[in-house]
Amino acid sequence: MRTxxxxxxxxxxxxxxxxxxxxxxxxxxxxxxxxxxxxxxxQRGGSVTVDVRIGDFHAPIIPDGEVDITIGMExxxxxxxxxxxSMGSRVVMSTEKMVPVSLSIRHEEYPDLQDxxxxxxxxxxxxxxxxVSIAENLGNYKAANIALLGFALGxxxxxxxxxxxxxxxxxxxxxxxxxxxxxxxxxxxxxGRSAQVETMEH
Amino acid sequence: MSAYQGLLNGKPGEKMFLLGNEAIxxxxxxxxxxxxxxxxxxxxxEVGDVLYEISEKAGLKFEFSVNEKVAMExxxxxxxxxxxxxxxxxxxxxxxxxxVLMSISYTGVRGPMVIMTADDPSMFxxxxxxxxxxxxxxAHVPVIExxxxxxxxxxxxxxxxxxxxxxxxxxxxxxxxxxxxxxxxTLSTIEPPNQNGLFPKDGRxxxxxxxxxxxxxxxxxxxxxxxxxxxxxxxxxxxxxxxSSRIGFISSGExxxxxxxxxxxxxxxxxxxxxxxxNPIPDAIVKDFLSRHGNVIIVEExxxxxxxxxxxxxxxxxxxxxxxGKMDGLIPMSHETSPNTLESSLSKVLGYEIKAxxxxxxxxxxxxxxxxxxxxxxxxxxxxxxxxxxxMLKIEDPIYSSDIGCYSLGNYEPFSEADIMLDMGSSIGVGxxxxxxxxxxxxxxxxxxxxxxxGIPALVNAVNNNSRMLVVIMDNDVTAMTGRQPNPGTPIAxxxxxxxxxxxxNIVKSLGIENxxxxxxxxxxxxxxxxxxxxxxxxxxxVVARRECAILRDNRMRxxxxxxxxxxxxxxxxxxxxxxxNFACPALSVSNGKxxxxxxxCDGCGVCSQPYVCPFRAIEVTxxxx
Ligand code: SF4
Ligand code: SF4
Numbered sequence: 001m002r003t004x005x006x007x008x009x010x011x012x013x014x015x016x017x018x019x020x021x022x023x024x025x026x027x028x029x030x031x032x033x034x035x036x037x038x039x040x041x042x043q044r045g046g047s048v049t050v051d052v053r054i055g056d057f058h059a060p061i062i063p064d065g066e067v068d069i070t071i072g073m074e075x076x077x078x079x080x081x082x083x084x085x086s087m088g089s090r091v092v093m094s095t096e097k098m099v100p101v102s103l104s105i106r107h108e109e110y111p112d113l114q115d116x117x118x119x120x121x122x123x124x125x126x127x128x129x130x131x132v133s134i135a136e137n138l139g140n141y142k143a144a145n146i147a148l149l150g151f152a153l154g155x156x157x158x159x160x161x162x163x164x165x166x167x168x169x170x171x172x173x174x175x176x177x178x179x180x181x182x183x184x185x186x187x188x189x190x191x192g193r194s195a196q197v198e199t200m201e202h
Numbered sequence: 203m204s205a206y207q208g209l210l211n212g213k214p215g216e217k218m219f220l221l222g223n224e225a226i227x228x229x230x231x232x233x234x235x236x237x238x239x240x241x242x243x244x245x246x247x248e249v250g251d252v253l254y255e256i257s258e259k260a261g262l263k264f265e266f267s268v269n270e271k272v273a274m275e276x277x278x279x280x281x282x283x284x285x286x287x288x289x290x291x292x293x294x295x296x297x298x299x300x301x302v303l304m305s306i307s308y309t310g311v312r313g314p315m316v317i318m319t320a321d322d323p324s325m326f327x328x329x330x331x332x333x334x335x336x337x338x339x340x341a342h343v344p345v346i347e348x349x350x351x352x353x354x355x356x357x358x359x360x361x362x363x364x365x366x367x368x369x370x371x372x373x374x375x376x377x378x379x380x381x382x383x384x385x386x387x388t389l390s391t392i393e394p395p396n397q398n399g400l401f402p403k404d405g406r407x408x409x410x411x412x413x414x415x416x417x418x419x420x421x422x423x424x425x426x427x428x429x430x431x432x433x434x435x436x437x438x439x440x441x442x443x444x445x446s447s448r449i450g451f452i453s454s455g456e457x458x459x460x461x462x463x464x465x466x467x468x469x470x471x472x473x474x475x476x477x478x479x480x481n482p483i484p485d486a487i488v489k490d491f492l493s494r495h496g497n498v499i500i501v502e503e504x505x506x507x508x509x510x511x512x513x514x515x516x517x518x519x520x521x522x523x524x525x526x527g528k529m530d531g532l533i534p535m536s537h538e539t540s541p542n543t544l545e546s547s548l549s550k551v552l553g554y555e556i557k558a559x560x561x562x563x564x565x566x567x568x569x570x571x572x573x574x575x576x577x578x579x580x581x582x583x584x585x586x587x588x589x590x591x592x593x594m595l596k597i598e599d600p601i602y603s604s605d606i607g608c609y610s611l612g613n614y615e616p617f618s619e620a621d622i623m624l625d626m627g628s629s630i631g632v633g634x635x636x637x638x639x640x641x642x643x644x645x646x647x648x649x650x651x652x653x654x655x656x657g658i659p660a661l662v663n664a665v666n667n668n669s670r671m672l673v674v675i676m677d678n679d680v681t682a683m684t685g686r687q688p689n690p691g692t693p694i695a696x697x698x699x700x701x702x703x704x705x706x707x708n709i710v711k712s713l714g715i716e717n718x719x720x721x722x723x724x725x726x727x728x729x730x731x732x733x734x735x736x737x738x739x740x741x742x743x744x745v746v747a748r749r750e751c752a753i754l755r756d757n758r759m760r761x762x763x764x765x766x767x768x769x770x771x772x773x774x775x776x777x778x779x780x781x782x783x784n785f786a787c788p789a790l791s792v793s794n795g796k797x798x799x800x801x802x803x804c805d806g807c808g809v810c811s812q813p814y815v816c817p818f819r820a821i822e823v824t825x826x827x828x
Contacts, residue, residue, distance in 0.1 A: 010571065020384075024219050027386060033219070034350075035384040038326050041611060042573030043682065043753060045788045056466075058349075059459035060383040063541035065561050080568050087560045098800075099791035100571040104782040105616055107792045111569070123562050141802055 001031065002055030003159045004062040008081035009073030010098050012044040014145035018071070019050035021149065021172060025164040026054045036060035045101075049081055054159060069157050070124075073131075073145060074098050075116045082120065091124045092152045092192075093117075094144060096132035127155055127195045134187050140177070143184035150185040154192015162189065206252040210260055212389045222381040225351035226290075226318065226374075227252035229358035231260055234393030235288045236313075237280035239265040239273040241655065242684040243292030244327040245381040246320035250290070251685060258698075261395055266687055266701075269626070269655040270295035274302040274317065281315040281371075282408060283399030286362060290318035290374075293334045294625065298656070300337065306371055307341040308418035309408045310425075313399075314365035316358065317343075318374040320381045323456075323503045323538035327378075329606075329625065331537065333505040338373050338481035342422050344429060345373045345481035346438065347455045351385045357478055360437050364479075368425040373481075377503060379456040379538065430482035438478030439487055447472035449551065450495030452488070452508060454480050457501045457539040464545045468554040483511040492520040499551065500527035503539055526551070572614055577789040578756075578805025580749035581609045581676055583723035585617040586785055588645060588674065590814065591733040600643045601636055605629035605657075607649035608683045608751075609676050616786050619647065627656025633671050634664035643737065644671040651681040651689035653706065664742050665713045672736040673744045675706055676723075678751040686751060696754070710744045717743035724749055724807055726814045752805050759806075766806030767824040770797050774820035785815045 072078025267273035338345035
């Protein structure tokens with residue numbers, strides 16, 4: 001099995017943690033895994049992408065056009081990352097926006113979410129979820145990455161089992177954070193199972 | 203914090219999912235290194251983060267040195283005392299330490315010594331993509347190149363063996379992709395370090411006076427000559443694929459990974475010689491390889507270094523073999539080996555077709571998200587105050603001379619307070635140089651760590667030469683950009699207590715600089731006043747803008763169970779947009795024509811609530827009642 005997973009978001013959103021959990025879950029299933037993270041100039045707030053490659057690869061970077069599934073924590077960053085994906089490939093995206101400073105400086109507003117969604121869904125198999133609200137309702141917005149992971153698993157588009165993901169989450173978090181992240185995973189899963197391609201999920 | 207404890211506790215045979223740099227840190231333990239030194243720099247920093255945390259338990263002496271030159275000198279001293287030493291840095295750090303390297307290759311080492319350089323092809327976080335394998339040829343020292351985390355750990359041990367064998371320092375070269383790639387690593391046994399150092403007076407000289415150096419050089423060349431005859435098959439070098447293929451490839455490092463993926467994707471079965479030691483080039487293996495293939499293609503990052511050596515070998519003995527690579531334009535000279543570029547470079551020679559990709563090429567321009575200073579970052583407030591001061595004093599054409607650190611981001615809008623930025627400490631050296639050439643006002647920005655690293659000699663020079671300039675030392679307690687490592691100015695409370703906290707002000711005052719002020723950048727009024735005073739003064743004036751890095755502050759406040767947030771009162775917001783336009787904290791944005799603060803991002807620094815940023819006092823601290 002060979003799967004190339006591209007994760008995109010903004011520094012501070014837990015994109016690297018997401019990559020670690022997916023990678024180690026796949027490793028636990030006996031797969032060969034490579035992950036690549038780029039630490040740019042900013043500690044927080046810049047674009048972040050993480051490449052996860054499951055299967056017999058040597059290089060940690062996914063060639064342009066060979067991404068099987070893109071997991072986006074933020075709409076603009078998802079769309080930016082999709083320049084590396086082939087049209088028709090799979091995308092799961094969290095819809096919570098983070099306004100880049102480049103817009104705010106000019107008093108410009110974030111592009112209309114619906115426009116982003118329809119331009120992506122016109123070219124890809126997109127499923128969306130408001131992962132941040134789910135996490136916030138559970139008491140910690142930081143669990144949004146895990147809610148999104150649950151959602152991606154629920155769609156059946158990821159080649160890893162829910163159980164191995166659960167075990168990785170147990171290793172990653174403790175106490176209260178573990179409880180919230182587990183709930184986030186379950187809720188994401190639930191939504192992912194019923195999500196339809198190309199619709200907004202609320 | 204015990205994030206890296208597992209690296210120390212992991213049992214032989216156990217598999218861990220490690221970052222290249224974490225694997226190297228484990229390799230340091232497995233090799234039995236006694237002394238490790240560094241100055242942090244991306245992409246090498248995590249090695250130091252691990253060793254700093256576990257060194258005491260591992261029985262290893264670890265030092266965050268003031269700069270790379272001193273780090274290498276420290277490690278060299280350990281080696282002269284018979285100990286195993288390891289010094290590591292980012293590629294440009296080796297420029298700083300090169301003065302040491304060029305001499306210790308001549309003197310040789312006693313205990314084995316390995317120098318790790320983490321190069322940055324494509325410049326993800328650096329000012330250039332220099333290929334430090336050149337230092338191998340330049341200094342006549344061996345160069346080892348791993349391709350993945352497992353090799354990074356295992357090759358390190360071999361590097362120490364080579365150093366021990368020939369008494370030479372060995373360069374261990376990674377790149378961003380290797381240092382920041384994660385993969386499965388099988389652990390081996392940890393060797394407890396020998397810490398009984400002794401500098402024996404055995405008549406062997408390490409004094410590089412010309413009379414000695416003259417002989418050192420000949421010895422050095424004979425050591426390297428011997429090494430070139432060792433083939434390291436099975437440890438560092440190997441061949442794979444069809445030995446009778448018309449075309450053969452020679453490759454190393456990450457370039458090898460990309461090459462293998464391209465070959466596998468197109469099911470091309472050719473022989474590949476993978477080199478783990480690229481200086482000296484293993485003569486016999488290369489000759490053997492050239493004798494088997496009419497065409498040899500070299501794939502490497504970044505400069506054609508293996509290629510030059512292979513071409514030289516071919517010229518002397520294999521004129522019929524045609525060599526291809528970067529020098530004949532088959533493969534681009536710049537940047538890392540991209541899988542798509544390599545795939546198309548090789549498609550004609552290997553005779554496969556690339557299926558036209560149906561990449562998503564959206565025509566609309568997406569708003570960029572360049573790297574930014576964090577919400578609550580003290581540097582933002584300092585840059586805001588300096589800009590305001592320059593405006594209030596009506597200074598035309600000031601020259602902003604910047605330096606290496608998070609504050610380099612002051613280059614971006616809305617501050618644009620970086621006209622020049624080169625290398626560690628250059629803000630003051632270049633700034634003071636300008637005072638000889640122009641009457642424009644000079645403002646140099648330098649961080650605490652960079653000040654200690656290379657700013658002090660430049661400041662001495664500026665004072666000594668009567669330059670008129672303002673030096674703003676942006677002191678946030680730590681080396682923030684590389685992950686908040688301690689430096690000589692770091693308060694003891696934030697360190698493991700093994701170091702001392704030096705006073706920047708005392709150093710500055712000891713040079714005879716009279717105009718020295720320390721301010722808290724969160725207090726814009728004070729900061730503005732101090733900067734205006736500094737700009738009015740003659741000679742060198744210094745403002746120390748001191749406030750902990752916002753991430754440190756976050757961590758501290760979380761521990762104390764405190765959470766402060768600010769919000770905008772819509773009725774008071776006049777939509778003047780001064781805050782977003784001129785202060786540009788990432789937590790501030792415009793929505794429905796009004797400014798709002800994202801409570802998730804807001805760090806509670808409160809700077810935006812001050813009238814310089816919000817003249818209408820529309821930003822207030824959030825209390826329970828709101
Ligand atoms: S890491 Fe610290 S110093 Fe760097 S931008 Fe963030 S707050 Fe500022
Ligand atoms: S208080 Fe204001 S300047 Fe400080 S982090 Fe919050 S929004 Fe940004």
